[in-house]
Amino acid sequence: MPDSLQASGKVCPQCDRLPPAAEFHRNRRRADGLAHYCKSPAAARSTASRRRRGIGPPKRSAAPVGEGLKWCPDRDQVKPVDEFPRATRSSGRHRYCKPCHHARGRATAQRLYGGAREHHLRRRYGVGEKELLTEQGGVCVIGGGADPQHLNHDHRTGWVRGILCFNCNGCLGQFRGDQSRLAGAITYLRGTTWQRVLIHPGVYQMCSPTRGRPPSPRS
Structure with a gap:
């Protein structure tokens, strides 16, 4: 200046x-x-703007508040300062006690985003669940099951891939998102599909031609 x-x-x-x-x-x-x-x-x-939006004047404690204590306007109670969340404001604490602070946060998320989950997804990943589900047609991207609820993302980059059902999301988690492991699992499943093979009229034997390991004659 x-x-x-x-x-x-x-x-x-x-x-x-x-x-x-x-x-x-x-x-x-x-x-x-x-x-x-x-x-x-x-x-x-600022005061006039708050009144137009239906926000009343700030409440004040009826009695003086002692050292190490703080008054919660929502509950109209005096509590120890440790029961108030920490904040960057001059007092070092939020205005409302922890239960009231959390309740107000949930109410705001519901009003602005339709719920705490939608707010969390938009704040952390920059995309909402409703938007993703619309793009996916309302089904799991992998299995096609209806009403998927588990957001899947790349742990290395943080980018969102899609919303999956519980089983598909858990499967990718167990394989740690490693494409070589997933490809190996597909190869394994294809190579160990046991089939009935006709060896004589009316006589069948279980074997896996892909792996070349027919079962024991005793089986």
């Missing part, structure tokens, strides 16, 4: 005066590094 701007500030379009730079919040996205409005009008505009 230029020294001249730090000293003189700038004109606030809301109150139409020239307050010093100290009366503006910082905003790195703006060229001058200062918010568009000075602090007092900015606070009034």
Whole structure:
């Protein structure tokens, strides 16, 4: 921020005066590094916006809160600070206790994404379950079973492959996604398919022609 701007500030379009730079919040996205409005009008505009969205004024504890304690607005209870999740805010803790914090998070995920699972998938992988299922026709990509529920991804790159049923997803996990192992398993299955072979009229013998290991004559 230029020294001249730090000293003189700038004109606030809301109150139409020239307050010093100290009366503006910082905003790195703006060229001058200062918010568009000075602090007092900015606070009034923020409050008005919250009221239009149906958000009431913040609740305050009726009684003073002692050292090492914190008040939860949702429960209207004073609890030890350890019962509040850690946060980067100045107090070092979130405003609501852990049960209320988690309940609010689930409610927000339900409202914005339709559920916590959809929110998790979009936050971690950048794609939603409904979108993938639509592309797959609502079935498992491998087995074709209906209503797959297990998202499969490449553990090396983190890229999402698709949504699979429990058995197909577990199979890939057991083979660690190694294509050579999967190819070996396919070769093995094809080579050990025991078949009935006619050796005399009305007489059959079980053998596996692919592997070339007919069973013992005693079998």
